[in-house]
Amino acid sequence: MRVISGGITAPKGFEASGIHCGIKYKNKDLALIHSSIPSLACGVFTQNKVKAAPLKVTQRHLQEAKAQAVIINSGNANCCTGRGGIGDAEKMCKAVAKSLSLKTKDVLVASTGIIGQRLPLKKIRNKIPFLVGSLSKQRGLQAAQAIMTTDTLPKQISVELNLGQTVVRIGGMAKGAGMISPHLATMLAFITTDALIEKVRFKKALKAAVENSFNLITVEGDTSTNDMVLALANGLAANKRFTTQEFGVFQEALNFVCISLAKAIIQDAEGATKFIEVRVEGAKSMVQAKLVAFKVANSPLVKTAIFGENPNWGRIAAAVGCADKAVREDRLSIDLGQVKVLQKGAGLKVDQKKLKRIFKEKEIQIKIDLGLSKFAAKVFTCDLSNEYIKINAEY
Numbered sequence: 001m002r003v004i005s006g007g008i009t010a011p012k013g014f015e016a017s018g019i020h021c022g023i024k025y026k027n028k029d030l031a032l033i034h035s036s037i038p039s040l041a042c043g044v045f046t047q048n049k050v051k052a053a054p055l056k057v058t059q060r061h062l063q064e065a066k067a068q069a070v071i072i073n074s075g076n077a078n079c080c081t082g083r084g085g086i087g088d089a090e091k092m093c094k095a096v097a098k099s100l101s102l103k104t105k106d107v108l109v110a111s112t113g114i115i116g117q118r119l120p121l122k123k124i125r126n127k128i129p130f131l132v133g134s135l136s137k138q139r140g141l142q143a144a145q146a147i148m149t150t151d152t153l154p155k156q157i158s159v160e161l162n163l164g165q166t167v168v169r170i171g172g173m174a175k176g177a178g179m180i181s182p183h184l185a186t187m188l189a190f191i192t193t194d195a196l197i198e199k200v201r202f203k204k205a206l207k208a209a210v211e212n213s214f215n216l217i218t219v220e221g222d223t224s225t226n227d228m229v230l231a232l233a234n235g236l237a238a239n240k241r242f243t244t245q246e247f248g249v250f251q252e253a254l255n256f257v258c259i260s261l262a263k264a265i266i267q268d269a270e271g272a273t274k275f276i277e278v279r280v281e282g283a284k285s286m287v288q289a290k291l292v293a294f295k296v297a298n299s300p301l302v303k304t305a306i307f308g309e310n311p312n313w314g315r316i317a318a319a320v321g322c323a324d325k326a327v328r329e330d331r332l333s334i335d336l337g338q339v340k341v342l343q344k345g346a347g348l349k350v351d352q353k354k355l356k357r358i359f360k361e362k363e364i365q366i367k368i369d370l371g372l373s374k375f376a377a378k379v380f381t382c383d384l385s386n387e388y389i390k391i392n393a394e395y
Helices: 053-064 082-100 121-133 140-146 199-211 244-267 286-297 300-307 313-321 352-359 386-394
Strands: 002-004 014-019 030-045 066-076 107-114 155-163 166-176 187-193 228-233 275-283 333-336 339-343 363-369 375-382
Touching (some): 014 140, 030 121, 030 187, 053 066, 066 228, 140 155, 140 166, 244 375, 286 375, 313 339, 313 363, 333 352
Antiparallel strands (some): 166 187
């Protein structure tokens, strides 16, 4: 597997565009992804019970597991907008379908931004012919820019891999910087591939990749209303049917794309100054490992201590202790970076200057050993800063 340039348009047959249509005062706010032929399509969606209109429309359009285009707007979530919001999302799909000579159901739609306001549909529809006319293999970056809200940087990646004698590509782009939590959050991600793959395997691969990437990141534990990961596979690489080994290679590459985008979301989190990896080992089950990891990763006390570069590992121990009743103090060990600070429930005498140097780094690793069994889980998060409060107070 090799990382290559191109992002969402790197695979054969895909093109994209991103423009400003007027939802935002300035900056790009409307993106389009298009495949030259119909694609196998699948998605993973937020588990929030309040779901935005575009998400509902996209789920309905995916019933036949195929699509040829995705339109995305930023600046307005089209959420909590009633039947009118559903109609607006459908009209966006219909306008794109008309311009591309497609069926409306072959167009998927996503939105992100402020909740509770109707879309300025006239502005969007007026710009769709220009959006379609701007489609290009070279405009993946513009599409990635157009889906940003509080993001400071566009997030995109693409890889190339060999399946037998055939070269297959996978591309991706994402947005997200706040309200990030498992089972998707204020994030959108779009994956394209030219691989020829069966529907069941494609869905299985996407679900596994999301579970091991986007569902392992958190900023503050809140899950939002609009969020989805959509994947399109148009088969233009014309590879032979995957062997079991080749499917494993494809899965590994898809995992890499999703993990890279997930990490980019955390690194660009609102006001974040630190990238934090929380690893839990020695758990009695995967459920327990994730439960403890997320309890620590979402702890405001832990996150603010890290922002203040204060190696107060007692906050970590306290978070672990209230995460699960099965945790045993006499078996608990904690490492900060390469320094062990707690061993089987007893604090160790350590060089405080060394700990402070670790907490001044941009990337910090916290390892927690529960000492109960063999299961492990890893979660990525960030600190909570003054800037985070400022951004979310004003948004």
